[in-house]
Amino acid sequence: MLKSILVGTSLLAASLMLGSCGEKAEKIQDFAEFITIQGQDLIKPDGTKLFIMGTNLGNWLNPEGYMFKFNKTNSPRFINEMFCQLVGPDFTAEFWKAFKDNYIIREDIQFIKNTGANTIRLPFHYKLFTDEDFMGLTAGQDGFARVDSVVEWCREADLYLILDMHDAPGGQTGDNIDDSYGYPWLFESEASQQLYCDIWRKIADRYKNEPVILGYELFNEPIAPYFPNMEELNGKLEDIYKKGVAAIREVDNNHIILLGGAQWNGNFKPFKDSKFDDKIMYTCHRYGGDPTKDDIQTIIDFRDSVNLPMYMGEIGHNTDEWQAAFCQTMRENNIGYTFWPYKKMDGSSFVGITPPENWANILYFSESPRTSYKEIRDARPDQMMVRKAMMDFIEACKLKNCVVQEGYIQSLGMK
Template sequence: MSTIKLWALALLALGTSACARPRTATADFIRTDGVNLVDSRGNRFEIRGTNLGHWLNPEGYIFQFPKSANSAHRINEGLCQLVGPAYMEHFWRTFRERYITREDIEYIASTGATTVRLPFHYKLFTDEEYLGMHAPEEGFALIDRVVAWCREAGLRIILDMHDCPGGQTGDNIDDSYGYPWLFRSPEMQERFIAVWRSIASRYADEPVILGYDLMNEPIAHYFEDKEELNAALQPLMIRTAQAIREVDPHHILILAGAQWNTNFKVYDNWTFDDNLMFTCHIYKCPPTEGSLKGFMAFRDRSQRPMYMGETGENTDEWVESFRKALDGANIGWTFWTYKRLDAERSFTSVAMPEGWQTICDFLAADRSEYELIRKARPDQAQCRAILDAYLENCRFVNCRRNAGYISALGLRP
């Protein structure tokens, strides 16, 4: 048996051995019904919520770091050069404990939101090292915890693989190496399928999970071979769906369009599974229904629901107008994103620590040689204190609630 197959079987065994909720005949799974979502009683369900971005897949711009530290591995490398790997293991461990907590989930629910989307890095569920984590049980423990909080708060959760093996986008958002290698590598594709099967095996009986967003924003638009890459997307989605259905008959499978979730011409088969939903993303556009017509046309042709997994990053006026357009078009939404550093375009805002620019200046410096790292490094004790201040500021109790933004979403601040 090949190493890949053994690796996949090990993941599967891990997932099935984990504690799952017992199956009940009345479990309230959300499912598709034509272009709508419904609960177990046939009542229509509307996705209204936010993304828990940055928590399990740190992004440089949310830290307000320079582009030289714009993805998880680049952030970690730069900060390890600044304050050392031992401190960074402490930092990431504390960050995961504090950035999203029960209090954050309770607050989101209190606004009237129905759903959160949880972006994650695939490495959370493997034995590959990831920001101080080394075993899949650590990743599953994090998901178990937030699922329990959502259950208590009455929220649904969408699991979103934001960073796929090999990279599916080819840019910083998937923590990859500048190209969507996933679509050129059978080994990476087998790993992708194995991780999803492991996740599905563990959570097959958990109705709090609305569905699995299989792949965030595949295939950026600027690759000359994008049509060849696009052609590989649907076959991989079909294979992944088949593997998931071997262990999980319940959850909605959510499929993204190519080119940042905008191109749905890559799909001509939506009958390979009877519980599919498609997901679009769009940011810089007129906040009107006209910007949604292409997505609506595909939705109506496929007779599958369409869901706006990400949008926003704009003024409160824009957010309100576009939210109303989405509601009018029968497209559910989770705006990006819940918490950011020193920003108003989010549910909550983390206060900027004093001296944060010192961290940014080091990350922006030329660090291409070890001598340059030594010359650029400021006082380490000072930098640790600045990072400690961030860890304190990101606690829910210390964050500012952005009432205008939340009201623009039609929710209660």
């Protein structure tokens, strides 16, 4: 009798274990599904529509001058050079490590989730995946470690993640935002194109089975409107995109790939072939103008002509009233959005950083003439003071010390 009871108990336990394992396997299988495209909509694994709403983690892995209140010192390379002139390369490297460790952490991602967001766009510099000098490292760059952290935090918070190569090899824009040398050399350099493809292949290979990642945005705001050969460059855009897509598809057929228009992601005339891949969508940007459908009609017309999703990857730096009106326009016209940026000095963001004491002395140095060693020496302020100000910035940028911009967040209509 006891033996029968023991056998029965063992069978019951085994049955429960098998049932439990089956349920777990099913959950893993469900979670391993990816966002897909159905006409102009993005579809989640459960079959419901995903309407993108969220923000950008700008400035964290691609420093931009105005977010520190710098003016002339406006690109990652210029900022790093200025800091090195100000406090030396070793202290600058210490600052960048502390900056990366504190500017965005798990609590920031959870805060973003609590605003009603469902998606984060992560801009990054290509140098994070090379051995080039960037943000205090010259070898053993930490790009994957940083992205891995965000992937994990987004998984915990139930958020999707878009990876955006904001600064591509050679430069895709020809301005400060791509950290270039004033021209989009990517479109004329085979070496830069090869590096761009190699990096995307490496990224895609690492994350090919990661469903938290919604997609890969090949690069940001290609071809500024400043160049006399702009139309010639525009004619090369789709081919450069195709090269990047082909590199990714060598290792990853799961993820969507996002393509931005020329001239600040606003000109979609260069696109002639929307069928070369079955998992592409388009992304636009817009700052200013009227918050009406008429003002984005050309974007809507292009979206309708290709019958693929369109998403507003950057929008912001406006009044709360304007933002509320424009978000309503985008919702009515099925264009998801991520506002720029999540965090920066002062306002016009989800959270604002209060400038630390003596930051004005760093601003003064950043704007001073520094074209000769004498000018650098003459402009350099007291070392102890500015080093303290830089470390005070690290403390000020932590979420717990930032000022939450409630009106800004509410204007986005994410709840």
